[in-house]
Amino acid sequence: MTSKLTRRSFVKKMICGSLTVPFLMELLAKELTAEEKDSRQSIIWLQGHGSGIHKSGIWNFPGFHSYLAKHFRVISSQSPDIHSLAIELTEEEKPHILILDGYFSNDLDDPVNNLLKDLIVVSRAVILLGNEASYSKTKPDGFLNLESELLHLVETPFFKLPGNPVPIRHLIGSLNYMILYDLPELDELRRPVMFYSQTICERCQYRGDFEKGNFVRYFGQKEGCLYWLGCKGPVTRNSCALEKWNGTTSWCVSAGSPCSGCSEPGYPDHKGLGLYGQLVSDDAPINSMFVRNASTIAQGAFAVTLAGVAIHAISRKASAPLKDESVFGFEEDGDE
Numbered sequence: 001m002t003s004k005l006t007r008r009s010f011v012k013k014m015i016c017g018s019l020t021v022p023f024l025m026e027l028l029a030k031e032l033t034a035e036e037k038d039s040r041q042s043i044i045w046l047q048g049h050g051s052g053i054h055k056s057g058i059w060n061f062p063g064f065h066s067y068l069a070k071h072f073r074v075i076s077s078q079s080p081d082i083h084s085l086a087i088e089l090t091e092e093e094k095p096h097i098l099i100l101d102g103y104f105s106n107d108l109d110d111p112v113n114n115l116l117k118d119l120i121v122v123s124r125a126v127i128l129l130g131n132e133a134s135y136s137k138t139k140p141d142g143f144l145n146l147e148s149e150l151l152h153l154v155e156t157p158f159f160k161l162p163g164n165p166v167p168i169r170h171l172i173g174s175l176n177y178m179i180l181y182d183l184p185e186l187d188e189l190r191r192p193v194m195f196y197s198q199t200i201c202e203r204c205q206y207r208g209d210f211e212k213g214n215f216v217r218y219f220g221q222k223e224g225c226l227y228w229l230g231c232k233g234p235v236t237r238n239s240c241a242l243e244k245w246n247g248t249t250s251w252c253v254s255a256g257s258p259c260s261g262c263s264e265p266g267y268p269d270h271k272g273l274g275l276y277g278q279l280v281s282d283d284a285p286i287n288s289m290f291v292r293n294a295s296t297i298a299q300g301a302f303a304v305t306l307a308g309v310a311i312h313a314i315s316r317k318a319s320a321p322l323k324d325e326s327v328f329g330f331e332e333d334g335d336e
């Protein structure tokens with residue numbers, strides 16, 4: 001099977017979802033163990049400070065704990081022997097793939113801080129796993145922005161796998177790609193295009209509703225597009241609609257929750273819109289026709305609905321007092 005997978009077909013199959021996580025895990029294990037133990041590609045997963053929530057989708061995958069123990073070196077930066085471990089890693093002959101996950105102290109007396117740059121320099125490539133490592137947006141004082149303070153200062157290639165959490169397929173697929181071929185092709189935010197090239201909307205089950213203007217107006221109202229409830233699907237690039245969560249059972253939008261844009265650098269505040277603020281084309285970090293179209297549709301449909309509501313309200317006012325509640329289930333703050 002492996003020999004038939006050209007680089008092109010690998011990417012195509014990743015994009016269309018036909019390479020499953022169990023298959024990718026098996027393929028990676030096979031490639032990793034193909035060489036003698038001493039010359040195998042080593043994968044080091046260095047864990048800094050972080051909530052850990054972004055990787056729950058990885059840790060909870062059946063069998064992944066034992067898989068990790070067998071094929072990765074997972075090291076906590078809090079480990080008591082981290083200093084000697086880090087020195088040992090910088091002295092390895094074959095360059096390792098280094099996964100950095102969470103925040104790392106900028107204290108020069110911190111043993112990991114001391115060795116992080118050396119570790120990065122001797123790595124084949126660095127993967128920034130999760131939003132903390134990828135974007136550092138919520139970075140507390142006293143911690144490093146890995147990209148600007150370390151990775152931009154060295155030549156080691158790096159890429160990002162953001163998300164809250166990160167899909168396991170992104171990690172195992174990227175590692176497979178690196179072992180079978182080379183570095184994956186990246187987008188302008190240094191994310192592999194095989195996972196982050198399409199917007200959530202493009203593959204959403206409610207895309208037809210989006211285009212027809214069948215918008216859900218308040219939570220639990222009906223099935224339909226969640227754009228008015230603040231869905232960031234038009235400006236979020238990720239493959240959740242294809243891969244889904246909980247063992248491919250469901251995903252955010254399918255469960256009735258708007259996409260919160262968790263794999264984008266603007267997450268979670270999205271320039272003041274927050275998780276439930278409705279996008280307009282000018283707010284969108286990606287100024288696509290799709291978003292412009294979305295805004296136009298939403299504004300048009302909203303105006304039509306407002307007109308309908310106004311007529312309805314006038315006719316009701318003539319017969320009975322209106323209840324003190326929003327017709328839409330949210331505050332109409334004059335955006336439209």
Ligand code: SF4
Nearest residue numbers: 201204225226231233
């Ligand atoms: S706006 Fe959200 S719910 Fe609507 S089609 Fe896009 S991703 Fe799906």
Ligand code: SF4
Nearest residue numbers: 240252259260261262
């Ligand atoms: S659908 Fe949106 S919020 Fe949900 S996991 Fe995917 S990118 Fe994140």
